[in-house]
Every structure is written in C-alpha cells, then in structure tokens.
Amino acid sequence: MRATANEPNNGVLRVAILGSGPSGSALAAILARRGAEVTLFELGRRPELLVGESLVPAVIPMLRRLGIEEQIASIGLEKPGASFVWSPTDRFSFTFARFAPAVPPYAYNVPRPQFDEVLCANAIASGARIVRSRARVERASRESGTELALTAETLAAASHWRGRPPDLIVDATGRSRLVARVLDIPTRIGPRNDVAHFAHYEGFRWEEPIGQVLITRLKAGWSWGIPLRDRLSVGIVVGRTDAERLGDTAEERLTNAIALEPPLTALVGDARRVTPVATYSNYQLISRRGYGPGWVMVGDALGFVDPMLSPGVSLALLSAELLAEGLTPLIHGRSPLDLASTMARYTAAQMANLDAWFNLVAYFYDGRMAAMQRAGREWVEAGPNFLRVAAHDHIERQVALQASGVKVASRYGCGLLRLLGRYGLRGIDPAALAIQ
Ligand SMILES: Cc1cc2nc3c(=O)[nH]c(=O)nc-3n(C[C@H](O)[C@H](O)[C@H](O)COP(=O)(O)OP(=O)(O)OC[C@H]3O[C@@H](n4cnc5c(N)ncnc54)[C@H](O)[C@@H]3O)c2cc1C
Numbered sequence: 001m002r003a004t005a006n007e008p009n010n011g012v013l014r015v016a017i018l019g020s021g022p023s024g025s026a027l028a029a030i031l032a033r034r035g036a037e038v039t040l041f042e043l044g045r046r047p048e049l050l051v052g053e054s055l056v057p058a059v060i061p062m063l064r065r066l067g068i069e070e071q072i073a074s075i076g077l078e079k080p081g082a083s084f085v086w087s088p089t090d091r092f093s094f095t096f097a098r099f100a101p102a103v104p105p106y107a108y109n110v111p112r113p114q115f116d117e118v119l120c121a122n123a124i125a126s127g128a129r130i131v132r133s134r135a136r137v138e139r140a141s142r143e144s145g146t147e148l149a150l151t152a153e154t155l156a157a158a159s160h161w162r163g164r165p166p167d168l169i170v171d172a173t174g175r176s177r178l179v180a181r182v183l184d185i186p187t188r189i190g191p192r193n194d195v196a197h198f199a200h201y202e203g204f205r206w207e208e209p210i211g212q213v214l215i216t217r218l219k220a221g222w223s224w225g226i227p228l229r230d231r232l233s234v235g236i237v238v239g240r241t242d243a244e245r246l247g248d249t250a251e252e253r254l255t256n257a258i259a260l261e262p263p264l265t266a267l268v269g270d271a272r273r274v275t276p277v278a279t280y281s282n283y284q285l286i287s288r289r290g291y292g293p294g295w296v297m298v299g300d301a302l303g304f305v306d307p308m309l310s311p312g313v314s315l316a317l318l319s320a321e322l323l324a325e326g327l328t329p330l331i332h333g334r335s336p337l338d339l340a341s342t343m344a345r346y347t348a349a350q351m352a353n354l355d356a357w358f359n360l361v362a363y364f365y366d367g368r369m370a371a372m373q374r375a376g377r378e379w380v381e382a383g384p385n386f387l388r389v390a391a392h393d394h395i396e397r398q399v400a401l402q403a404s405g406v407k408v409a410s411r412y413g414c415g416l417l418r419l420l421g422r423y424g425l426r427g428i429d430p431a432a433l434a435i436q
Helices: 002-006 022-033 059-066 069-075 112-125 152-157 178-182 240-246 250-260 262-268 312-330 339-365 368-382 386-403 411-423
Strands: 014-018 037-041 077-079 081-085 091-095 107-109 129-131 137-139 148-150 168-171 187-189 194-202 213-217 222-227 232-239 278-281 285-287 295-297
Touching: 014 022, 022 037, 022 059, 022 112, 022 312, 037 112, 059 069, 059 107, 059 312, 069 112, 112 129, 137 178, 148 152, 148 168, 168 178, 178 295, 194 240, 194 250, 213 262, 222 262, 232 240, 232 250, 232 262, 240 250, 250 262, 285 339, 295 339, 312 339, 339 368, 339 386, 339 411, 368 386, 368 411, 386 411
Parallel strands: 014 037, 014 168, 037 129, 081 213, 168 295
Antiparallel strands: 077 107, 081 091, 137 148, 187 285, 194 232, 194 278, 213 222, 222 232
C-alpha cells in the first residue's frame, strides 16, 4: 500500500479486487461493510457450466456470516453427506449430521454460475462497486514503490477513481492467475496430471439419499456425481494418457467413460446430457509467492488443491475471511500495523490450509484412506466391544472434522492420520486401492 509505506494515509483503504468468483466477492462484501472503498472487476457473463458445485460443511458458517445462506438454500440442494465407492466391497457412506455439532450437519450442492451471482450481488449490496470489464495488470515502474499496477485502460474503466490508482490490488482471478503470470511467479505443482470432463444430465438413476455426493473409483481415475435441484452433475477425473485413450474430444471421453465404467453406466447410461461437456486441467498449483508491495492473491489465484473432497470454494471463502481480518485495522489508514506483515501472516495461514488439504487428499489417491477404512471395519467386526467401537468412532470423527473443512489443519487429526497410515493398515496393501 503506497500511502502507508511512505506517508500517513488518512484516507480510507481503496481496494481493487480482480475477479468476482467466491473469493473476490466475499472479500469485497466484508471489506465494503467494514468501510473500505472496494471496486470489483469481472469479465462479464459467466459460462453455463462452472466447477465447484459441491460444498463442504465448513462453508455454512461463512455463508451465514455473509448473510446469504437463505439465498443459497433457494438455488441449491441440501447435501447431507457423501458416499465413497472404492470397490464393490469398499464402500463408505456417511452423513455430516453424525458428527454434529462439531461439524455443521449439512452443506449444499449449487449451480455455480448462480451461486457466484448471489455472492457478487451481495458484494454490491454491501457497498462494493462493480466494473464489468477484463482487468489487466503490468509491472509497476521502480519509482512507484509498488510491484504491480493496473494498466491505464483498466484504471480508466473505474471512472470513479478519477485516475488515482487503488492502494491495494487483489488477484481473485482464479486459475487464470493473472498476477502470477504477469510477474512470472513460479508455482508448486501437485503430483497428479489429471484432466476433468463434466456435464449435467437429466433422467439419471439415483440410489443414494437425496443430495448425497457420490465419489466412485473407476478402472482409470474417479468420478463424481453431484445432484443439483433438477439434474445430476457427472464428472470424470483421469490421467492424461487415460483421457487420450478414451477419445479425442471431451464429449467422446465422457461418453466412452460412461459406456465403459459399470458404475457410470448404471448411473447415467440411459440419461440425457443437457449441457455441453466442460474440461479442466492443470489445476494442482500453488503459487510460490502470494503477495508483494501493493498486491495480494486470494482463492485459486493463490492455490488450488484438487477436486477430490471439494475443498475449493471453502478455501476461497476462507482466504477472503483471513485477508479481510488482516486488512480491517488498516481500512482507515491510521493503524500502526504494517501491511507487509499482515500479508505475510495471511499468506502463511492460507498456505498451511492448502498444504493440509493436499495431504488429506493424498490419502484418498494413494489408497491409504480406503485401506484404513477397511482395516477399521474388519477390526471392529472381529471383536466388537465398547473400546473398539469407541476408538473407531473417534477416528471417523477426526477424519470428518478434517474432510468437512472444519479442522483440516488440526495437528491432532493430521498426526492421527499419519500414525494410522503407517501402523493401522493391518496388512492391507493401499496400492491395491489407489486411484490410477
Ligand atoms: C475439476 C474441478 C472440480 C472442482 N470441484 C469443486 C467442488 O465440487 N467443490 C468446490 O468447492 N470446489 C471445486 N473446485 C474448485 C473451485 O472451482 C474453485 O476452488 C473456486 O471456484 C475458487 O474460487 P475463486 O473465487 O478463487 O476463483 P474462480 O471461481 O475461478 O473465480 C475467478 C473469477 O475471476 C474472473 N476473472 C478471471 N480473470 C479476470 C480478469 N482478468 N478480469 C476480471 N475478472 C476476471 C472470472 O470470470 C471468475 O468470475 C473444482 C475445481 C476443479 C478444477
């Protein structure tokens, strides 16, 4: 923030947020309500299909704090839990309510374009201004004291600024990673090189509870089934070579996977596809640097883990809340707090959350979670008694606290998983339950 770096800033903090997805809109709403002058840039019309349809329970208190849970409930479908089908005999189904009150008893599945519109409208109602145009940034000149600037065209698009640049630029452009690309910031790349294809279907066969999310391990990769109000979102997540084997186009690949994978054939073999097929790839990325003089990243722009377990929207909203907390004392410019140390604390906290999700997701891909689940079940069945049942229940509760997003980075939960992954498999080979 230029003004606080060199001179006292008696004015209100002026923030440019680039992108009105969940992270950008949530941040805009919170900061605007707390008195900052916020301008939100958004490209324009949202595509018909966007990933990020299944939310985790940790999102519920955040939606309440934003004051939009009722609106989300009216467009979404309540999600009572999730079912993981790893093999015909390795099936794990649970409801969040079982772990209440530590875990909110439900989440939602949402049509993402409408979800984003609710968040964006909430930001505007909270006092943020919206500029509907593509934001562009460039390296700032050395004399400016910052590292990044909006281009003249983008600055002019926000006419209420009268040419005066904002104090802070927030990159909320998601996987476009606008600032990282302009500043050549390197990324940490995750171990998987998957591609996801998905579409919406009507007339599907559904045997799970209403709203339950279904994750199925396939011969190659895995699939999601996310029930929305009137349709089912079906996605496959497969390695690149397997994707190429399935066909040349996204449509061919999804259609062939449905024909070749019995669980998918049973689910949507006779169903009607009602949207085009969308494709996502190169998404396991975490930025090596999340802030610099005059700018900071939130949400996917800072990092995205993986679609397994649906952590994205919760991480995006959490990053907005963490950053807003850090910035609040700086809104009126008289705080002695140093902006750079605020940014450092915020990015360290969010990086720790990203790492925790990465670690948790790895247990699902490499088969340890399914092996632990099978080992636990067999252990209880072999000699059911109070102690075994209580220990099993305790472990499931810890996993639920992490996978619901409520306590993903809990040291105790992470330590327990590490211990069980090493000593609690009772001879079951996780490799046999890994996702290819
Ligand atoms: C295959 C796949 C499946 C997923 N499934 C789930 C799931 O089930 N549940 C879940 O929670 N998460 C899921 N995610 C992750 C989720 O989609 C993201 O984590 C979440 O959308 C991040 O929010 P965001 O606000 O950071 O970014 P985004 O949602 O990507 O929003 C970025 C916004 O910035 C705008 N923008 C981009 N560039 C510019 C620009 N130059 N100027 C102005 N505006 C711009 C875009 O139009 C967009 O509105 C999935 C991700 C993938 C890849």
